[in-house]
Amino acid sequence: MMRAVDAIMECLRAEGVDVVFGYPGGANLPTYDAMYDSGIRHILVRHEAGGGHAAEGYAKASGKVGVCFATSGPGATNIVTPLTDAMMDSVPVVFFTGQVRTDLLGTDGFQEADTFGITMPIVKHSFMIQHPLEIPRVVHEAFHIARTGRPGPVLIDMPTDLTRVEIDYQPVGEVRLPGYQPTTEGNQKQIRLAAKAIANARRPVIYAGGGVINAGASSELTELALEDRLPVTCTLMGLGAFPAPHEQWLGMLGMHGTRTANYAMDEADLIVAVGARFDDRITGKLSEFAPRAKFIHIDIDPAEISKNVPAHIPIVGDAKNILGRLLTEYRGLAPEPARLAEWWERIEQWRAQHPLRYEDSTDTEIKPQYLVQALYEATAGDCILATDIGQHQMWAAQYFHFTKPRRWIQSGGLGTMGFGLPAAMGAAVAQPDLQTVVLSGDASIQMNMQEMSTLATYGIPVKVVIMNNGFLGMVRQWQELFWDGRYSAVEMNEWPDFVKLAEAMGCHGVRLTDKTTLVDDLRAALALDGPVVIDARVTREESVYPMIGPGQAARDMVG
Amino acid sequence: MGDPGTKELLSLEDLEAASGVRTGRKHVLSILVENKPGVLTRIAGLFARRGFNIDTLVVGPTDDDALSRITLTVDGAMHPIDQVTKQLHKLVNVLKIRDLEPDEAVAREMALFKISADAGSRGEIMQVVEIFRAKIIDVQRRTVIVEVTGTHDKVEAFERMVRPFGMVEMARTGEIALSRGRGET
Numbered sequence: 001m002m003r004a005v006d007a008i009m010e011c012l013r014a015e016g017v018d019v020v021f022g023y024p025g026g027a028n029l030p031t032y033d034a035m036y037d038s039g040i041r042h043i044l045v046r047h048e049a050g051g052g053h054a055a056e057g058y059a060k061a062s063g064k065v066g067v068c069f070a071t072s073g074p075g076a077t078n079i080v081t082p083l084t085d086a087m088m089d090s091v092p093v094v095f096f097t098g099q100v101r102t103d104l105l106g107t108d109g110f111q112e113a114d115t116f117g118i119t120m121p122i123v124k125h126s127f128m129i130q131h132p133l134e135i136p137r138v139v140h141e142a143f144h145i146a147r148t149g150r151p152g153p154v155l156i157d158m159p160t161d162l163t164r165v166e167i168d169y170q171p172v173g174e175v176r177l178p179g180y181q182p183t184t185e186g187n188q189k190q191i192r193l194a195a196k197a198i199a200n201a202r203r204p205v206i207y208a209g210g211g212v213i214n215a216g217a218s219s220e221l222t223e224l225a226l227e228d229r230l231p232v233t234c235t236l237m238g239l240g241a242f243p244a245p246h247e248q249w250l251g252m253l254g255m256h257g258t259r260t261a262n263y264a265m266d267e268a269d270l271i272v273a274v275g276a277r278f279d280d281r282i283t284g285k286l287s288e289f290a291p292r293a294k295f296i297h298i299d300i301d302p303a304e305i306s307k308n309v310p311a312h313i314p315i316v317g318d319a320k321n322i323l324g325r326l327l328t329e330y331r332g333l334a335p336e337p338a339r340l341a342e343w344w345e346r347i348e349q350w351r352a353q354h355p356l357r358y359e360d361s362t363d364t365e366i367k368p369q370y371l372v373q374a375l376y377e378a379t380a381g382d383c384i385l386a387t388d389i390g391q392h393q394m395w396a397a398q399y400f401h402f403t404k405p406r407r408w409i410q411s412g413g414l415g416t417m418g419f420g421l422p423a424a425m426g427a428a429v430a431q432p433d434l435q436t437v438v439l440s441g442d443a444s445i446q447m448n449m450q451e452m453s454t455l456a457t458y459g460i461p462v463k464v465v466i467m468n469n470g471f472l473g474m475v476r477q478w479q480e481l482f483w484d485g486r487y488s489a490v491e492m493n494e495w496p497d498f499v500k501l502a503e504a505m506g507c508h509g510v511r512l513t514d515k516t517t518l519v520d521d522l523r524a525a526l527a528l529d530g531p532v533v534i535d536a537r538v539t540r541e542e543s544v545y546p547m548i549g550p551g552q553a554a555r556d557m558v559g
Numbered sequence: 560m561g562d563p564g565t566k567e568l569l570s571l572e573d574l575e576a577a578s579g580v581r582t583g584r585k586h587v588l589s590i591l592v593e594n595k596p597g598v599l600t601r602i603a604g605l606f607a608r609r610g611f612n613i614d615t616l617v618v619g620p621t622d623d624d625a626l627s628r629i630t631l632t633v634d635g636a637m638h639p640i641d642q643v644t645k646q647l648h649k650l651v652n653v654l655k656i657r658d659l660e661p662d663e664a665v666a667r668e669m670a671l672f673k674i675s676a677d678a679g680s681r682g683e684i685m686q687v688v689e690i691f692r693a694k695i696i697d698v699q700r701r702t703v704i705v706e707v708t709g710t711h712d713k714v715e716a717f718e719r720m721v722r723p724f725g726m727v728e729m730a731r732t733g734e735i736a737l738s739r740g741r742g743e744t
Binding site: 120121124125126128145179180193196197199200201270295301302303305307311313 | 569570571574575576577592593596597600601604608641642645646648649650651652653654
């Protein structure tokens with residue numbers, strides 16, 4: 001016999017959980033009491049949203065399931081954003097929320113919120129504990145659902161009285177969920193058909209998304225591409241799935257992707273979409289997206305097939321499984337590489353005509369693009385890079401390069417400002433041997449900057465680089481381009497003083513303003529022990545280009 | 560297009576795509592779900608977030624205590640329903656969904672009509688009730704309540720027939736359905 005909460009700890013250990021990000025409160029006191037001698041590391045965040053994003057960052061960097069604890073009521077409502085974020089980006093995280101006693105449910109008790117109801121549309125699945133005996137089984141089901149199929153967040157809401165009860169704990173063997181049987185094996189006939197289509201394509205493009213990284217299929221993807229010099233582009237979420245820079249690498253596609261990638265999509269006769277979901281930031285105007293192309297769509301989620309763009313050859317299943325078998329089939333066809341010569345000529349032309357470019361300053365001013373390039377140089381690209389949302393994120397996607405998966409930590413679908421710092425913290429905890437850097441903006445960082453003290457408290461050596469332009473940069477850019485330059489509520493000005501703030505939070509604070517010494521200054525700052533906050537002052541009004549305007553087509557790219 | 564198993568060349572021109580289209584007909588979805596709290600909300604939510612209107616919805620027990628059957632009708636002329644059906648399949652508590660083709664299934668609903676009826680009109684109402692093989696289940700001085708069971712169309716037809724007498728109020732269950740033949744719905 002043991003308390004249900006102690007059984008939860010047994011289950012967490014059985015699931016291989018080594019760290020929990022969380023915040024205690026009244027309704028999850030029993031859980032925290034069990035945590036006390038569970039042997040599982042706990043990181044006390046400063047806000048539950050930070051805990052949720054940290055668990056996401058941990059999951060993204062490690063491929064394991066992240067875990068976040070929060071209490072009832074405000075604790076639970078504070079994790080709504082990370083939950084939605086994890087849902088949008090298919091991140092495996094299990095959230096445990098405390099809930100008021102069962103006799104208080106539905107009475108507006110102190111710190112009561114209908115967590116189960118509020119979160120229903122933003123979870124892969126959720127459980128409301130009805131009986132203490134079901135707790136161990138539910139915990140294992142939650143982990144199973146979070147990590148398998150298309151990964152996603154699972155929430156377990158636990159009325160506090162039920163968690164204190166002594167139960168006869170029996171380790172749970174296999175999880176049985178009759179209503180949950182994700183398809184992992186791709187259909188062989190479809191795979192064969194896809195191989196033939198690629199072998200017959202004259203202007204193919206591989207378009208890879210975050211699903212490739214979730215599936216651990218980067219090497220299979222790369223092998224397929226290299227087999228026959230197939231051009232590759234990735235979504236924001238897919239960066240790192242294919243090693244860049246590389247001569248077959250077209251750059252990122254979409255709104256702020258390269259012209260080469262977007263023009264290639266526009267003229268392609270066959271697009272091989274793998275673990276990507278044809279988001280509106282990729283397609284632009286849907287009716288003019290890749291108008292000449294047929295589509296092979298490989299995805300673990302059948303609901304993604306033909307959702308936005310009708311698929312000609314849909315293959316539902318695990319990308320690693322499918323790409324491996326696709327490669328075998330493709331090799332068997334012995335395709336003629338010369339058929340792609342003309343296509344590559346065309347691509348090389350675009351590449352030569354439209355490299356990513358910006359006008360560098362003539363004095364010491366740091367251009368934001370140069371800040372990213374300098375960071376790439378200072379780290380030799382050998383780090384985990386998380387970002388927040390906005391201009392800095394797009395420039396990082398353009399000018400930083402990733403040779404490996406799980407090194408680029410992003411909030412792609414939801415676009416959550418405030419994601420970067422806590423997510424980087426989670427990534428750093430997951431991969432202590434790698435350097436972890438978060439590139440943020442002066443606006444984004446302020447949405448969860450309280451986690452700087454968490455870094456200091458636990459000595460988590462995340463390096464925070466703030467691309468400080470004094471504006472909500474991306475909104476400012478849109479107001480400049482599409483709203484006649486009427487800057488409405490986008491100026492952040494110069495507060496706070498991030499160096500002083502960093503010091504107050506127990507971190508090193510460094511201010512950088514001179515481009516001529518930037519790489520060395522960054523190196524020195526990155527080499528400081530412990531967490532460091534680098535306030536890099538950049539050009540105030542710089543815009544991200546090239547750009548497909550909202551609702552425009554790829555060939556109408558500007559800049 | 561040749562059999563994909565052969566070495567025959569494949570022309571990309573021949574590939575065709577299927578995508579979400581409005582089917583133009585009413586869909587009767589029979590959904591077998593685990594009998595647990597929140598399942599109905601999850602299902603209804605998938606329709607609501609897309610702005611789809613559910614025309615009728617019936618939830619009831621099955622021969623297995625652990626399972627419930629939800630029968631839901633939605634207008635395929637108004638909404639492309641394949642996307643939402645795929646999303647329904649993904650719900651962990653949903654075991655099975657059948658989009659019942661009208662020819663392969665039987666569907667029935669029940670309705671109660673409270674109709675104004677005085678001594679003068681009662682006879683005529685009873686004739687209509689007779690024709691529709693409906694039942695009068697309550698008689699008061701000024702009203703009768705009629706129970707009608709049948710297809711959606713029959714219930715609609717009955718309603719049209721009795722409306723002129725003065726409809727006080729009505730309640731309809733929405734359709735329940737099972738597929739024909741030995742196989743399970």
